[in-house]
Amino acid sequence: MKIKKITVLCLLAANCLMVSAQKWFTPDVEKQVNILLSQMTVEEKLAYIGGVDWMYTKNIDRLGIHRMKMTDGPQGLGTHGKSTAYPATITLAATWNENLAYEYGKALGRDCRARNVNILLGPAVNIYRSALCGRNFEYMGEDPYLASRTAVGYIKGVQDQGVMATIKHFIANNSDYDRDHISNDIDERTLNEIYFPSFKAAVQEAEVGAVMTSYNLLNGVYTTESPWLLKDVLRDQWGFNGVVMSDWGSTHYCIPAARGGLDLEMAGGERMNPKDMAYYLKTGDVTMDMVDEKVRHILRVLIAFGFKDGTQADSNIPLDNPQSTATALEVAREGMVLLKNEKNILPINPNKYKHIVVTGKNAKGYVHGGGSGAVVPFHYVNMFDGIQKEGISQGVKVEFLDEFDFFPAIMYTGNDLKEAGFKAEYFNNIDFKGAPIVSQVEKKINYVWSGTGTGLNDMPKEFYAVRWSGVMCPDKTAEYEFTLGGDDGYRMFINGETAINDWEARAYHKTNITKKLEAGTKYKITIEYYQKGGSANVDFRWKVKGDNTDYFADYLKKADLVVACFGHNSDTEGEGHDRPFGLPEEDKKMLASIFKSQTPVIGIVNAGGNIEMQEWEPSMNALLWAFYGGQEAGTAAGEVLFGKVNPSGKLPMTFEKKWEDNPAYNSYHDPDGDKHVKYTEVIFIGYRGYDKLKRDVQYPFGYGLSYTTFNLSGVSVSKQNTNGSVEVTCKLTNSGKRDGAQVVQAYVGKVGGTIERPEKELKKFEKVFLKAGESKTIKMTLPKDAFTYYSTNAKSFVTDAGTYNIMLGYSSRDIKAVKAIQIQ
Structure with missing residues (x-):
């Protein structure tokens, strides 16, 4: 009987190997899994499908099975003491640099090895629908192609270091205001075109080892309990053979989770616990085949990634690694987006601006988003210190002041x-x-100490x-x-x-x-x-009653330039809650004083996405969107402001003028309280939606200024190749006086047709660094998939023959060349 059972298991494994999307899943791995599985008792199996000690899988000493150690991510190791605090992954997406995404992942992998961490709980790739989502800073923007390319680089970087990455949160954790109870109701086409691609790419291209489910429901079913999602799509369609784990505390019921395809319940097997599972085995609600399947998936990654016999910390890698610091700094530099630069006030001319006041609640301290992704760094450079350092080097007086200095x-x-x-x-x-x-x-007493x-x-x-x-x-x-x-x-x-x-x-x-x-x-x-x-801040103010003199504004009149650091931080933007679209009141008050002084002002904003800016943006002379720049944010800001670094970041989302303009405005909240939110904008989210609505935006997707200028010329498009692909060629010239980088963005749009499709969709991009006066020929291949859409009738992606526009530009609203092509 045992021989027959093992034979059946081997046949099943062979079938799985034929559809596998992960090269690490080999016949030898499955052979070892079968041996261990056959040696485990029922009790051991039931215990093994739940975590332990918050961040570990269980060990089984008698079989030589060591436990796997995990850490929170995605922008650093947040669980086991201090570590390098990288820029948030939304900042990484803003670099539009696939190679840098790989280096980011590689650095994270090294940090894990230095701490004997086996599994990194990142990256997170939920699509940005609204600026309100509290976890946007952990995600990678509004476009599935950009998110996919960034995530693939990240995962490959991590896993090339022998550490297993975890793609999360599968699926539709696109808001945090009621994430444990809301059902995000999304149609099949929209899931496949917008919300699935980054997860699919993680599985099939990056060969990710683990997938983490989300807290929310999808179309009325918790994602931890959805066999359609976790079995039909993830395993049968995409060929995933790794482990599916729950987010911490997101498993709600034992039987549905056990039957739905969840393998590992974190943090401690609270619902799929051994006692209840043993009971349901007796009632027949759960079978041993289901249990064996879960254990099998956990053992696969344990063996394939080399964790079974235990691992040791790599003592050759410093905990506070200079290489990691260098990577963090480079991402902070490239991820900063210059949105406005009136009269080329930037870079700062030290001969004109000799006295600079830096102010704002985010000028000092380590500024980051809140929640499980928070990292405690060994050291950090705040905005003021970074700006002051660069100013001193150029003979400029830089001081920090705020209203608390004038009581x-x-x-x-x-x-x-x-x-x-x-x-x-x-x-x-x-x-x-x-x-x-x-x-x-x-x-003075004015502190923000969160995180x-x-x-x-x-x-x-x-x-x-x-x-x-x-x-x-x-x-x-x-x-x-x-x-x-x-x-x-x-x-x-x-x-x-x-x-x-x-x-x-x-x-x-x-x-x-x-x-x-x-x-x-x-x-x-x-x-x-x-x-x-949790959050931590304290402040104390005093004044003579009735004295409304703005002494702070009066002082600012003496300065040549003001740099205001404001926006959000871990107190107002983080996991477990959404945040307002408007600017925090204390920032509005600060800006009012600055504008009253009429001194030129440069704004540096921290946020995971857009903030309403109609009231204050027109009064800004320059505006830098820093997102969350990690421990080296201040150094990067100082270098960009004074011109040591030429900004090259591009927005990974659209900045609408007002919240009501967003395509998801009427389908984001749950006004009737039925716990169902239908994504009525369907595939038309982000720039796709603004294009459809013919709506002006504040700053478009892919937008970002530079201190130099570029010229795009010589655009040509080949005929469709036999494999369905198309070659696009162009020449990019740095026509300015400074070295710099530009991102050439390739969009595709179907002309006419019976199926409604977006006006344009990002299908390729390339970031190019050029010296002043230098030119480079760029060649990009648009694969057959670039011309497809998901057909609910065919249950697959299909191509409609006809005319397609190939659009090259520097943002979704700054198209420099359009070429029409016939696609079969």
Whole structure:
């Protein structure tokens, strides 16, 4: 009986090999899997399909099966201590550089090897539908082709280092406002043309080892429980032979998940637990064949990637690796997008702009998106430090100031009133127990500490407290307004009496009080704050009641140039929630002061996507979209501003003028509360939708300026080859005075026909670096697939014969040449 069973299993394996899309899946691997599978007890199998210790698979010592170690991604190793914090993967997509995507993955793979990590939980490739999605910064933009090319490079880079990558979140995790309950209802054609391609490319081109399901439902079925998705599409159609794991806590029910094709429940097998699975084996709701299939898939990657006998950390690779730092810096440089540059104010002329003020909440600190993708770096360069360093090298004074530097001078560290500011004491607990870990003088209280903690030595990342103490002594009698805000709790004491007390752990909130102070009188002031996990920020403001003078704006009039660093960070953009389309209120207030000064201003924005800018963009002299630049963001920003680096990033999404313009505006939320969101825009999302709607946009997909100019000429298109492909040739010339890079983008559009198709679709691109005056001939091959669409009748991609336009340009709205061709 055993011989017969093994024979059947071998036949099944042989059949799988015929449709396999992964070269790592070999007959020898399957042979070893069969041997181990035959030696495992039922109890061992049932235990093996659930994770353990948050980031591990289980080990089976008696069979020599070692556990596999995982880490959060996708923009660095976020689980096992400090690591290189790379730019967010949306920044990587903005480089439009496939080779750099490979280097990014390679660097991540090396970081994993240095820590004995076997599985990296990245990349994430969910399509950008709306700027509101909290996890956009982890994704790769609105276009399936761009996302596919970026993801393939990333995965190959990781797996060439002997580390297994994980493509996620399969599928349709395109919003985070109610991700555990929303069913994203998407038709078959739209899935295949827009939302599947990057996953399919990960399987069939990059040969990814693992696929992670999403939290949401697809067409009424949780993705962890969908046999159509996990079996019919992923395995039967695409030939995937690796492991399918759940996202952490996304498995809702035991039987549907067990029958639907989920192999490994993370983090700990809460639903497909051994007890329940054993019970359902007895009832017949689950069979041993189902269990064996799951174990088989886990064992395949364990053996194929060389993890079975255990692995060791590569001591030859530093944990804080200079090579990784160099890769992080290069991605930050190439991923920064110059959107506006009036009168060529950039690069900064050090002979004209001798005094620069850098301001804004994102000018200091490590700025990143929030959630499981957050990474704690060994070191980082903030925006101010990077800009100041470049400024000093060119003889320019660069200083950081904000509104907190212009409050009335009434706060002192002691009774002698000799030193302005507060005495700050930092505690490694939330109860102020023991001696402070750090004591120092601070001029103001205005901190955003989310994700990385205070940055002070020996201070924990979370669960800490801070006490600021000092003496208030006004020079005039007046009513003073005090505003204290924070996330989590805070309180204020004046002369030992409670003035403000909001000690509840909750999201950012603030309290206002008014108190009369007598001139020359000394008042003891104490402010206490604690952080109890998650987001962390605290700020304290004061002013004379009724005094509305903008002292900050008055000072900015003395500067030659202002660099404003604003947008989002881990407090407002991250996993588990969506964010508003509008600019945060504190940024609006800051910009109002800057514009009031009438000093030229350059904006540097952090965000995973677009932000409403009609109110403030017209007043900007230049605008750089930095997304999230990782630990080297400041260095990259300084180099770009002063011209050491010529910006070459391109938007991986369209920036609409207002949220109502977005093709998904009426199909993003769930207004009727039925937990179903139908993607009524179908395939017309992003630039495809704006083209269809003939709608103006703020900045188009693929857009990005340079400090030099380019000329595209000599465009020719071959006749269709016997294999269905078409050759496109052009000449690109750097016609400016600076070295730089341009991305030549090739779009394809069907002319006429009975099937509605987009006006244009990105099908090829090439990033080309040219010295000033240099030219290069570019040759691109458009494969047969570039002319296809998905037919729901044929259940496959098909080509309609007829006329097609081949469009070459620098963005979806900046087409430089159009050539018509007949396709059979």
